[in-house]
Each structure stands twice: as C-alpha cells, then as structure tokens.
Amino acid sequence: MRLRSGTFKLLAIIGLLCCGSLIPSAVLSASLSSGLQRSLADNASESISALVFFEPDVESSVALKSATVPVTNFGDRYKMVRRSVVSSSKTALDRFSNELSRSSASIEIKKSYWIANAILVEATPRDLALLAEFESVELIVEDAMLELVDPIDVAESPTVIGGAEENLLAIKADKLWAMGYTGAGRLVMSFDTGVDGSHPGLASRWRGITAGDPASAWLDPFNSEFPDDNSGHGTHVMGLMAGVFEGDTVGVAPDAEWACAAVVDRGSGFTQTISDILSAFEWAADPDGNPETTDDLPDAICHSWGIPKGIFAACDNTFWQAIDNLEQLGIVNVFACGNEGPTEGTIRNPADRASSPLSSFSVGAVNHAVDGYPVANFSSRGPANCDSTIIKPEVVAPGVNIKSLKPGGTTKYMSGTSMAAPHVAGAVALLRQYNPDATVEQIKHALLISALDIDEPGEDNASGMGLIDIENAINYMPAPTHAAIMYQGYQLPGDANGIIEPFEVVQLSVDVLIGNYDVGGLWGVLQTYESGVTILSDSAYYGSLFAGNKSANQSQPFVVQADQYVTPGTVITFRIDFFDENGEFLNNAYFDVVIAQSKFAASGSINNGQLSVGSCNYGAVGLGAGSMIDKGEAGFSIDSIDYLTEFALIISDDEGNVSDAVRNTSGRISDNDFVAEVETGLLVNPVTRWGDAEVIGSCIDDLAEAPIGLHVEQRVSMFSDVGLESTAFVRYTISLTDPFASKSICAGIAADVDFSGLELLGLDPSRNLMYYFNSELGKYVGIGMIGGAMHSFEYFSNPLASKSGLSDAEKADAVWSGEISELPTKLADYGHFMSMPPVTIAGGESVELVAVIIWASSEADLMLKYDDAYDKYMVPTSADDDDGTILPESFTLSQNYPNPFNPATTICFSVARSQDVTLSVYNILGQKVRTLVEGETAIGTHEVL
Structure with a gap:
C-alpha cells in the first residue's frame, strides 16, 4: 500500500438508525452531511457526537466585508472584526435556541463556538434529524475521528551545519533575508501532530517561552503543557517554517516565533476529531484569551491535513465559516493540497474549495532539485471537485526530499505536499514583517501574481499559478505605513574576546536597520524570559534615523551580566521592543546569544x-x-x-x-x-x-x-x-x-x-x-x-x-x-x-x-x-591476508632524495575497489602525526602531496 502525506482518513463514521418512522430524504439532503446520511440507518438509539452549524445572518456578512473597510492598522481591524464575529455567533445561537425550545428534540450542548457559528452536541440520530429541519441550521456533521496519512517518503539526513537549504533558495527566501526580513517579530502556527519543543532548532523561539505564557502557544486536546510530537510530522513542518539547526537554516522564516495546535494524529492511542480542529481555529483567533492584544495572533497557519475525497460531499463547507472568520481577523490559512496525484480532481477538502480564487489557498509540491521545477507525481491535481472550471491548486512550492527537523534534536528528509505548504506559510511571515498591516487578501494576491510560471503556460491544475517567488512577491505588497526596525547583529564593545563569560558584566550593542520610513527618537527595550543572565540596563536610545540607515546603540549600550554558574554553551534568547519618540510601539526583534562560548557552539x-x-x-x-x-x-x-x-x-x-x-x-x-x-x-x-x-x-x-x-x-x-x-x-x-x-x-x-x-x-x-x-x-x-x-x-x-x-x-x-x-x-x-x-x-x-x-x-x-x-x-584494511603474505609488516617514509630540502613528498597508493581508506603518518614513537586520507576512496591509483 502506498502511504500518502498531509492528509486525513476518517477512522469511524457514526451510524444512525431510523426508529418508529422514516426520516424524510429531502430533509437529510438539505442539512445532514453525506457521512451521516450514509450511516443513519445503523444506530438510532445511541447518542452520538455531532457538530451543528448555523446559517449565517446579516451580521456575518458585515464581518466578511469588514476587511475591505479602510482601517489600515492591523490591531484596530482585528478588534472590529472580532466584535462582529462574536456578535454574529451569539445572534445565531439565540435564534437556534428559540427553535430548540419549541421542538421536541432533546440534545446536550457540549460546547459552543464563536469562530464558526456552531455547537458540539450529544444527541440521538432521531433528534439530529429534527434539528436538520430548523431554519437556523445550515449543516450537521458527525464529529468523526481523523488520522494523518504518513508522508510519501521519509529518510534520515546528515546534519551539515552552515548555510541554507536549496529548497529555500528556490523560492528566493534568501533574497528577503538579505533585505533584513527574516521573520523577526512574526509568529507562525501549525495544526499538526505537535512539535518537539525541546529541539534546539526551535526551542528558543517557542512563544510559550518568549511570551511567558505556554497556554497561548500550545493547544493539546489531551492537556499536556509542553510541546511534544510522537509522530515527527509536525516537527518537520514547523522546521520548514521557522527552523535553524546549529547554523543550518532549514526554515523560510528563521527568526520567527512559533506556536502549535496538536490536533492531528498524535499517535500512541491519541485520537482527534473535527471538533478538536474547530477548537483549534477558535483558539488561534485569540490564543491568550485577551481580545485587546494582537501579538499572540499568528500571521499564518499551516494545515497539513485534509478530508479524503468521498467522505464528505465535494467542496463540503464544514470548515468554511471558521476559515473565513479567521482570515478576516488577519490570519492567513495555507493548506497542503494532498498526495493523491497525478489523477485529476484529487485535491482534498477543505483545500478543494472553489468559492473564490483566494478562499482556500492550496499548495502543491514540486521537485526543486530538477531543472524546470517539475510537479511531483504524488501532488494532488485540480480542478476543484465541485466545479471543474475552478483551477486548483493556487501555487506550488518545494516538496520532494526536503530536509527539516526531526524530534530528538536531529534532521531528516521527507516528501509530500505537507512539506510544500510550510514554505508558503513561512513566506507569509516574511511578507508580514515587511508590512505588518497587510490584509490576508493582499498577501495571497502578492504570492499568486508573482509566482514563477512552470509546467503548462499559464494557470493549470498541476501547478496553479506556479512556484512562489518571495523576492518578486514583495513588489506586489502594499507599502507599509510606518517604520520597521530590523535586527542586524550584536557587538560587545570593549570585550576582548567577544564572548560573555560566567559572572562577566558586558555592554551589549545591537545593530538595527531602519526600513520603510524615517523614525524620530528610536528607543529599544531589552528583555528575556530565560535564566542564566541578568539585564542590568534594559533601555537604549538610538536617536532619529532615516529609512535605509543602519545604526547601533554603542553610545548607550544595554548592560548584561551572566550568572556565575551558567553552563557554557547556554543559548539565551533576547527580545527588543522598539518604540518611537511618542512611545508608540513599532515592532520587536529576537536574537540569540551563546554564553561562555562562540555563537557557533553546537x-x-x-x-x-x-x-x-x-x-x-x-x-x-x-x-x-x-x-x-x-x-x-x-x-x-x-x-x-x-x-x-x-x-x-x-x-x-x-x-x-x-x-x-x-x-x-x-x-x-x-x-x-x-x-x-x-x-x-x-x-x-x-x-x-x-x-x-x-x-x-x-x-x-x-x-x-x-x-x-x-x-x-x-x-x-x-x-x-x-x-x-x-x-x-x-x-x-x-x-x-x-x-x-x-x-x-x-x-x-x-x-x-x-x-x-x-x-x-x-x-x-x-x-x-x-x-x-x-x-x-x-x-x-x-x-x-x-x-x-x-x-x-x-x-x-x-x-x-x-x-x-x-x-x-x-x-x-x-x-x-x-x-x-x-x-x-x-x-x-x-x-x-x-x-x-x-x-x-x-x-x-x-x-x-x-x-x-x-x-x-x-x-x-x-x-x-x-x-x-x-x-x-x-585493522583498517579489507585485504584478505590470513597468512601474512599480502600486506607489508611496516612502512618507512624516508627523507627526500636527492634533494633533502624539498619541503613536499608525494605518496602514491592504489585500491582495487571503492572502499573506506585511511592513510596516516606516525612518528618513531608510534604517535600519529597527520591523517592524509580518510573516507570513501574510488577504485584506482591516488597521489597525496
């Protein structure tokens, strides 16, 4: 059986048995999901879990239109939309409650949702059939269990430190890094199997640590308090969005913070249902539970899951309200399109949605290592299942043999559209750093119109608009409305070795680049939530600066002292909040300092x-x-x-x-x-x-x-x-x-x-x-x-x-x-x-x-x-020399002849087949002086100087 990545399987579809009288088929087809309709006849007396979605009302339309209202500030726009969405949800629930009070249906409401005008109920199939007749009800679906399908291919990888992976260069992420856009001050999120929160490639930038509020950065239906990942899928996905492993950049936005909702196949007997994902949508809309704050909101959510074709009706709208409302709040949702290619019409729900070109941003996979960026054979193809005129996916990104993080502190290669989607989510973080106030539609439009056309000319059902090109996308973004302050590095003025040693007090100067607009009276405030250092002076004045200028606070440095017994090699993550002369917050930036070691310590x-x-x-x-x-x-x-x-x-x-x-x-x-x-x-x-x-x-x-x-x-x-x-x-x-x-x-x-x-x-x-x-x-x-x-x-x-x-x-x-x-x-x-x-x-x-x-x-x-x-x-040789007649008993390297002053000696050797070879020189005491050859050596004769 071929395993596919980035998708779900329904493990169980709850049945419903008609009892006493028949349920009209017209009612069933109007409001009950196809899954419920197929299984209603099997079990009518037992209560089941189901989700009831209400018809949107006028206020819902107001919420959807609010993104077009000329409110340029992200925070103000978020608060306005959130009020409208919550109000709409309350109105819809009240209307449903009125109908319920007049009905003979008996149900238990387990949870209500404002993000999607929905409730989770326990009810018998007969009572669900009665609810389906309500005018306020749009859809009823079973709260089915979900399972993540494994990636197409998984392989261990050598961890080679330094530089950026080729898949990141293919989408030109490095070009934005060179401009200063690395995801600093931005937040990415995944709905996945979890994340290894202790992985050194991610640990310091988990928002649960940087914000001091774990509950705002980790959602687990099974109530664990620290990110973990039994599968490895979610760690790999998060690494592609924001991973940096000991100098080796594997993530598109390597300085971004991250958060995760572990609502997809946790493994080890854990199961998740549709209601868990709906809860995750609502949590993501306000992770810290405070509607007055916005720094807890993700810029993008990567969804490496989907409902297999045939389980729900084509383009089923179960998740539409949640996705729409979340995006009106300013959060970009990115979906892996599935791994059922190359057959046409195989894109999964909800990535197959066809209501508008921007409504469900689905991503296919290409092989970045082959000229022309061919679409991967496994990548699901369009068109949309419910409308053959709608081309899918929207874009493609690298998804074949992609290196990223593996739980336990290492790396591995994986293939699948689950690997392609996080490239796009990471790109969103970079574009949001350029313009924090850009709307979801503006960001999606920039990515679409700037994509590199591949495969067939023009938009097509294999590659959509083409391979994302972040360097080009920034040209189609609206200009930011205020200065962006970008971290450029740090110095330790007056410190002899440039290293903060235990118990040492140092001055810390942080280099910044002023983007977009001039800023008058720039201030920086330094903080950290980690132990190991004490900040003795946390404020620095940079002065008035022009856009495009670089500056540092050497005249008024921060002052930091390392603890006396801090472990050498400890990584401390600092955050700087930047403010203008009026005290208005501009943005923040994060950077790491290694204590008592080089920043390259690993x-x-x-x-x-x-x-x-x-x-x-x-x-x-x-x-x-x-x-x-x-x-x-x-x-x-x-x-x-x-x-x-x-x-x-x-x-x-x-x-x-x-x-x-x-x-x-x-x-x-x-x-x-x-x-x-x-x-x-x-x-x-x-x-x-x-x-x-x-x-x-x-x-x-x-x-x-x-x-x-x-x-x-x-x-x-x-x-x-x-x-x-x-x-x-x-x-x-x-x-x-x-x-x-x-x-x-x-x-x-x-x-x-x-x-x-x-x-x-x-x-x-x-x-x-x-x-x-x-x-x-x-x-x-x-x-x-x-x-x-x-x-x-x-x-x-x-x-x-x-x-x-x-x-x-x-x-x-x-x-x-x-x-x-x-x-x-x-x-x-x-x-x-x-x-x-x-x-x-x-x-x-x-x-x-x-x-x-x-x-x-x-x-x-x-x-x-x-x-x-x-x-x-x-005994490093593979030669068969049991009787001692093949291998020499000793070698001697003599002085050069006839010119003993020649500083170089050439040693010639041959191997009969490709194998591991070690050639070392020893002194007369038997101590090794130098190793000249070590590693795989091809067949033939070789010379070493």
Missing part, C-alpha cells in the same frame, strides 16, 4: 539503537542532564540511563599552561577553554562518516587563561556491529594554530562515571584501559586509549552529593606525572585522569588521541568489547 547526539552519546564542538563528550556541561544531550546512555557526568579533553604544555574542557575549581561547570571554531560548526552523521553514526566538531583554545595555541578536531563515532553496539570511539586530532611554532605537550582526558556514587575502579595497563564498576549491580563502564601507551593514570574522590573542584595546577600535574595510581578499595564516587606520553609537535603536524567508552555487564565482557574496539580501529 551540540548533538547520535545513537545506534542501543547506545546514545552526546558531543559538541568545544572539547567534551556526553553533555547530558546534570553533567558538567548540561546541554540536555544523550550523555552516555544505555536503555535511556546516562552514566557519564564528565568526559573532556585536557592538554598541558611543558610550561604548565593548561587548555581543557574539564570542570573548574567550583566542581560545577566546565573550565571551558575551547571555543567552537567558526568555519566548521558541527557535523552530525555526515555522508563521509566513520561508522554508523558520527559527530564531528572543531575548536581552538582561545578561552584559556594562557592559550597554548591549539586546534582540536573531535570525532565521536559508533558502530552497530556485534561486539561494538555499546562502544563509543572518541578521536581528538590536535595541531597548532601557528604554522611556525613548536610545542611540547601532554594530552589526556578527565572523566567521571556515576553509578549513584557507588563505584570501584579497575585498571588493565596492558590494554591502556581503566574502568568504573559495581559488580553487584552488573555495571561496568570502561575508558581506554588506543594506539599509544598510557603515560599517567590518577583518580580523585568526589565529596558526598557533590563534585570536587579541579585547578589548572592539579590538571597539569595529573597528565605530566607519568605515575599510575593505586586503586581505591571502597565504594565511593570517583573521577579520573589518564594521559598519553608527551610529544613535541611543530606547525603543520598533528597528534591523535583515540579513546573508547564501553558499557559492559562484567569484567570479562568489558575486555572482549575493548579487544573488538581495538581491532576495529587498528
């Missing part, structure tokens, strides 16, 4: 189905909850239990200088000497990975008290091979940043494994392996080094219910000492140092420290797993 987790491990690009591994660098990553987890409090690199030179990511003297947080490198960011599961899963990051030691001048690449790799399922490989490649320098260094690691403070230590010097264990619990975690001898091993004890602090002097002594400590004899909470022999490296050279972290159930099991890990790393 972390991520990988797993192989049994083991999960966290890593980062500033020298540490684990980063689980409660660790020295608590980033909420996986730590070192078996069966979801994390045993790793600390695992970090430590390097000391022969002058006693130390650069490390180990705990500081407080025993609470990392010393944080390594700063994430700008150029490389973080790579999670790259295509060229070694193993089944890998995280790669790079850093330099610029944050150290006395930097040694180090560059470090950190790789954490995992395999699913038998014997390696519970092993993580950690490789540090260490070099000097100065190509002309030479340093004597000693490198090692410090670690702390916890079995609730009840562990002993073991040591196998022949394997360069130490281990933490509790034999009664059957828990063993080994940490060993591969490829070189163990120079030093030293353990330390932690106080009860806390952790020992470590000074730089203690760290230097531990790695340089050359001593192997005797082991403790009592159960306690321990940590340890271990190091490789000292080495002298020069500029252009490197040395490698390779460690393994292994989970085992016994000492014997641990030794077997270490040996498997050793063999995996030290």
Whole structure:
C-alpha cells in the first residue's frame, strides 16, 4: 500500500438508525452531511457526537466585508472584526435556541463556538434529524475521528551545519533575508501532530517561552503543557517554517516565533476529531484569551491535513465559516493540497474549495532539485471537485526530499505536499514583517501574481499559478505605513574576546536597520524570559534615523551580566521592543546569544539503537542532564540511563599552561577553554562518516587563561556491529594554530562515571584501559586509549552529593606525572585522569588521541568489547591476508632524495575497489602525526602531496 502525506482518513463514521418512522430524504439532503446520511440507518438509539452549524445572518456578512473597510492598522481591524464575529455567533445561537425550545428534540450542548457559528452536541440520530429541519441550521456533521496519512517518503539526513537549504533558495527566501526580513517579530502556527519543543532548532523561539505564557502557544486536546510530537510530522513542518539547526537554516522564516495546535494524529492511542480542529481555529483567533492584544495572533497557519475525497460531499463547507472568520481577523490559512496525484480532481477538502480564487489557498509540491521545477507525481491535481472550471491548486512550492527537523534534536528528509505548504506559510511571515498591516487578501494576491510560471503556460491544475517567488512577491505588497526596525547583529564593545563569560558584566550593542520610513527618537527595550543572565540596563536610545540607515546603540549600550554558574554553551534568547519618540510601539526583534562560548557552539547526539552519546564542538563528550556541561544531550546512555557526568579533553604544555574542557575549581561547570571554531560548526552523521553514526566538531583554545595555541578536531563515532553496539570511539586530532611554532605537550582526558556514587575502579595497563564498576549491580563502564601507551593514570574522590573542584595546577600535574595510581578499595564516587606520553609537535603536524567508552555487564565482557574496539580501529584494511603474505609488516617514509630540502613528498597508493581508506603518518614513537586520507576512496591509483 502506498502511504500518502498531509492528509486525513476518517477512522469511524457514526451510524444512525431510523426508529418508529422514516426520516424524510429531502430533509437529510438539505442539512445532514453525506457521512451521516450514509450511516443513519445503523444506530438510532445511541447518542452520538455531532457538530451543528448555523446559517449565517446579516451580521456575518458585515464581518466578511469588514476587511475591505479602510482601517489600515492591523490591531484596530482585528478588534472590529472580532466584535462582529462574536456578535454574529451569539445572534445565531439565540435564534437556534428559540427553535430548540419549541421542538421536541432533546440534545446536550457540549460546547459552543464563536469562530464558526456552531455547537458540539450529544444527541440521538432521531433528534439530529429534527434539528436538520430548523431554519437556523445550515449543516450537521458527525464529529468523526481523523488520522494523518504518513508522508510519501521519509529518510534520515546528515546534519551539515552552515548555510541554507536549496529548497529555500528556490523560492528566493534568501533574497528577503538579505533585505533584513527574516521573520523577526512574526509568529507562525501549525495544526499538526505537535512539535518537539525541546529541539534546539526551535526551542528558543517557542512563544510559550518568549511570551511567558505556554497556554497561548500550545493547544493539546489531551492537556499536556509542553510541546511534544510522537509522530515527527509536525516537527518537520514547523522546521520548514521557522527552523535553524546549529547554523543550518532549514526554515523560510528563521527568526520567527512559533506556536502549535496538536490536533492531528498524535499517535500512541491519541485520537482527534473535527471538533478538536474547530477548537483549534477558535483558539488561534485569540490564543491568550485577551481580545485587546494582537501579538499572540499568528500571521499564518499551516494545515497539513485534509478530508479524503468521498467522505464528505465535494467542496463540503464544514470548515468554511471558521476559515473565513479567521482570515478576516488577519490570519492567513495555507493548506497542503494532498498526495493523491497525478489523477485529476484529487485535491482534498477543505483545500478543494472553489468559492473564490483566494478562499482556500492550496499548495502543491514540486521537485526543486530538477531543472524546470517539475510537479511531483504524488501532488494532488485540480480542478476543484465541485466545479471543474475552478483551477486548483493556487501555487506550488518545494516538496520532494526536503530536509527539516526531526524530534530528538536531529534532521531528516521527507516528501509530500505537507512539506510544500510550510514554505508558503513561512513566506507569509516574511511578507508580514515587511508590512505588518497587510490584509490576508493582499498577501495571497502578492504570492499568486508573482509566482514563477512552470509546467503548462499559464494557470493549470498541476501547478496553479506556479512556484512562489518571495523576492518578486514583495513588489506586489502594499507599502507599509510606518517604520520597521530590523535586527542586524550584536557587538560587545570593549570585550576582548567577544564572548560573555560566567559572572562577566558586558555592554551589549545591537545593530538595527531602519526600513520603510524615517523614525524620530528610536528607543529599544531589552528583555528575556530565560535564566542564566541578568539585564542590568534594559533601555537604549538610538536617536532619529532615516529609512535605509543602519545604526547601533554603542553610545548607550544595554548592560548584561551572566550568572556565575551558567553552563557554557547556554543559548539565551533576547527580545527588543522598539518604540518611537511618542512611545508608540513599532515592532520587536529576537536574537540569540551563546554564553561562555562562540555563537557557533553546537551540540548533538547520535545513537545506534542501543547506545546514545552526546558531543559538541568545544572539547567534551556526553553533555547530558546534570553533567558538567548540561546541554540536555544523550550523555552516555544505555536503555535511556546516562552514566557519564564528565568526559573532556585536557592538554598541558611543558610550561604548565593548561587548555581543557574539564570542570573548574567550583566542581560545577566546565573550565571551558575551547571555543567552537567558526568555519566548521558541527557535523552530525555526515555522508563521509566513520561508522554508523558520527559527530564531528572543531575548536581552538582561545578561552584559556594562557592559550597554548591549539586546534582540536573531535570525532565521536559508533558502530552497530556485534561486539561494538555499546562502544563509543572518541578521536581528538590536535595541531597548532601557528604554522611556525613548536610545542611540547601532554594530552589526556578527565572523566567521571556515576553509578549513584557507588563505584570501584579497575585498571588493565596492558590494554591502556581503566574502568568504573559495581559488580553487584552488573555495571561496568570502561575508558581506554588506543594506539599509544598510557603515560599517567590518577583518580580523585568526589565529596558526598557533590563534585570536587579541579585547578589548572592539579590538571597539569595529573597528565605530566607519568605515575599510575593505586586503586581505591571502597565504594565511593570517583573521577579520573589518564594521559598519553608527551610529544613535541611543530606547525603543520598533528597528534591523535583515540579513546573508547564501553558499557559492559562484567569484567570479562568489558575486555572482549575493548579487544573488538581495538581491532576495529587498528585493522583498517579489507585485504584478505590470513597468512601474512599480502600486506607489508611496516612502512618507512624516508627523507627526500636527492634533494633533502624539498619541503613536499608525494605518496602514491592504489585500491582495487571503492572502499573506506585511511592513510596516516606516525612518528618513531608510534604517535600519529597527520591523517592524509580518510573516507570513501574510488577504485584506482591516488597521489597525496
């Protein structure tokens, strides 16, 4: 069976049985949905849930026309329309109540809706038939359960950090970003399976945090209080609207805030009905419950759902009132058209609505990676099901192999019109940032008329008006009526390294661009809802500025202090509210600051189905909850239990200088000497990975008290091979940043494994392996080094219910000492140092420290797993050489001849088939100097200079 995305299936259609007398068919066809009509004869005595929609009255027409009234201010227009819609709903309900009082029908009203002139009732089929005769009733539909159909295609993706995805470039989102329109100050919403609210690509911009009101940003029929997503569909959709994952832009409006109504297939036994979606429409019309506020209103709602053809009548109007009223309030609704293509007339309800070109904005999918942007075969086609003269969909957007966010902090590829629709919803946020007062009709018109014509010439039933072009669309938008202030970056005037370190007080200057109009007396007010920093001075005056000018508040900066024990790498989201000289609010902007780290600092987790491990690009591994660098990553987890409090690199030179990511003297947080490198960011599961899963990051030691001048690449790799399922490989490649320098260094690691403070230590010097264990619990975690001898091993004890602090002097002594400590004899909470022999490296050279972290159930099991890990790393060739006659026993790289002063040497090698190849150079001590080749290598002869 082929699965399709972005749509619903009705799981149950409630039946109705005629009892006592026949129900006139004329009445049934007038007011009862086709679903009820087909099943009325099956169950007449039991009460069922149904939605009763009332006929619109004169006041409803006033509400619909109000968008054309010349009220240019969004807030004023919203309040006027809302009053009209609520009044109309009350009038309609009163008229129905009058008819009900004169009828013999007996019903229980469970809920009334003002967004759609409707009520949810419990009633017998016979009583529903009586309601269908009321003049005030327009339609009665069963409150049917709904199910989201899976996407057309799903695939895991490597997380490659930096830049923007090609699908975003295809719609020219990057062109608006360059103009300063990134979605800052705007809000996008989805009606979907939920969102992973902890995903680092979205977490800081959830409106529940930024506004301090979770209930205004998360609606769940099952009353959870924090966004989650059992399916993954909703997280992917939200990522396409507003996602930024560790520098990799996957969302059209990467600075927008987001909110979600989790009213579509939640999974895990949860079900949703039509009434849940109607409740979501009403919630979205006033999320904070205060009709005097408008900053809680979304600019766009993305709907990746629909009713399959044949369940409801063609162009059934169940959702029309809710959609119309919501759009008159100023909220653009965008619908995925469905995945039943390429057959004609397969667009789903309500995307198939044909009452006007702008009434139901449906979106099809194209393949952005193929010239000409062909419409995807699965994308549903028009025309509208109830009127073959109405062309559908309205527009198309990329929807084939689209990368976005996946619950758990990673990414994946998905295909479907569910992926196309959020491109359009994100585009709405950018256009609303340009003109916050633009109406729904103005925005839709701009997107339609500016679209790039593809497929057949002119509008057609495959691509509509064509592929959206946001850069062109802005030319068809009405000019804004007041200045827009756009965030352009921040500076830390007078700060030596440009990083806010723990307990440091800094001045914060925010760069802005003045758009559209001159502004007199611009003020900015800074705030944050997050812990980790204190704002000491929150107001800044920018002065009078002309449209198009850039400015900064360096003469009156904000003042911020980081908390003393804030975790390095913590991301703090700030908001600036901008006001003119009269105190009139203009707009706001959001930006993130990484505390005690570069803004390019990132972390991520990988797993192989049994083991999960966290890593980062500033020298540490684990980063689980409660660790020295608590980033909420996986730590070192078996069966979801994390045993790793600390695992970090430590390097000391022969002058006693130390650069490390180990705990500081407080025993609470990392010393944080390594700063994430700008150029490389973080790579999670790259295509060229070694193993089944890998995280790669790079850093330099610029944050150290006395930097040694180090560059470090950190790789954490995992395999699913038998014997390696519970092993993580950690490789540090260490070099000097100065190509002309030479340093004597000693490198090692410090670690702390916890079995609730009840562990002993073991040591196998022949394997360069130490281990933490509790034999009664059957828990063993080994940490060993591969490829070189163990120079030093030293353990330390932690106080009860806390952790020992470590000074730089203690760290230097531990790695340089050359001593192997005797082991403790009592159960306690321990940590340890271990190091490789000292080495002298020069500029252009490197040395490698390779460690393994292994989970085992016994000492014997641990030794077997270490040996498997050793063999995996030290036997990299696929050649069959059981008798030792094929592979050479050793290689020697000699001085150049005849000219020994030639600075370059060419090494030639060949492979008989395409495979993974590693070519490394070692010194006479057996220490790796440099890796020349690593990764997939094609068949043939190769040269390395």
